[in-house]
Each structure stands twice: as C-alpha cells, then as structure tokens.
Amino acid sequence: MGRILAIDYGLKRTGLAVTDTLQMIANGLATVPTTELLAYLSTYIIKENVETIVIGLPKQMNNQPSESMKYIDAFAAVLKKNFLNIKIAFYDERFTSVLAHKAMLDGGLKKKKRQNKELVDEISAVIILQSYLENIKYQKL
Numbered sequence: 195m196g197r198i199l200a201i202d203y204g205l206k207r208t209g210l211a212v213t214d215t216l217q218m219i220a221n222g223l224a225t226v227p228t229t230e231l232l233a234y235l236s237t238y239i240i241k242e243n244v245e246t247i248v249i250g251l252p253k254q255m256n257n258q259p260s261e262s263m264k265y266i267d268a269f270a271a272v273l274k275k276n277f278l279n280i281k282i283a284f285y286d287e288r289f290t291s292v293l294a295h296k297a298m299l300d301g302g303l304k305k306k307k308r309q310n311k312e313l314v315d316e317i318s319a320v321i322i323l324q325s326y327l328e329n330i331k332y333q334k335l
Contacts, residue, residue: 196245199238200323202287202315203249203266204228209315211323212242220323225312232272239277247273247280250287250322285326287318 198217202209208231210223226234238244249270252260273282 196243198246198248198323198326199223199235199244200248200285200319200326201231201250202319202322203262203269204315205262205265207312207315209312209317209319210234211316211319212244213323213327215243217245217327220320220327222316222320225315232276235273236276239280244277244280246283247277248283248285248323248326249273250318251284252287283326285322285329287322 195215195217197215198213200211200220202211206228207225208228209225211220212223213220223238224234235247249266252262252266254260270282270284273280
C-alpha cells in the first residue's frame, strides 16, 4: 500500500503531511516554500511510494470555492501532468488553521512557537489528511 500525502497549499508556503505505509496515521512532513514545492514533491515521490495526493479544498462558509481556488486548480493540473500514476483528491480545509492553533495551544506550545506560520501550515496539512483518512474509513463501513 502506498502513502497518502496531503497538501495545505498557500501562495507563499505549503504545509505537507503524509501517512505511514499502512495509511493509518497522519504525520507532519514539512513546510516548503511554494516556489520549491514541485521539486520537493518530485524528490519525495521518487523515494517514497505515494499512492494519493490530497489537496486542501478552500471553501467559504457558504460552501462556495474561495478566491484561492484558481491557484489550487492550476497547481492540481500541474500535479496531474507530472504524476500520472498518482490519484489527486481534494478535501475540505475549512477551519484547519483554527484547529491547528487549538492543537498547538492544547499541546502546551509557547506563544512564540504558536506564531510559527510554517508549523501552523504543517499541522493544517496533518488535520486535512487525518480528516480525509477518517472519511475514507467511514465510507467503507
């Protein structure tokens, strides 16, 4: 079974998370400058067996796509072109930043660490991935 990789895409930097090989646990992988993202993914995918890439789907509260969706659609098209054998999926990312901050607070991180935007992006990717995994699990029931 291949890994599932989640992407919390941003214009400046992008948070990444990945599952274990059994696709049971979501772990933070990295936060990468978006300009370096494709190169990072290419290198990572050569080393690891990635089966699916899940991209956070930005929606507004009324369930409509946010303005950043045009960037994510373009990015997803590049992924599909470069990684032909990997499934590309989308998953709702609403509230992931809020949940990431709450997780950091609950985890006892000091204020300076909680202000680390790179860490927030990586934790957001973990939340997207864990939610995706739980959704898959419940669909199978």
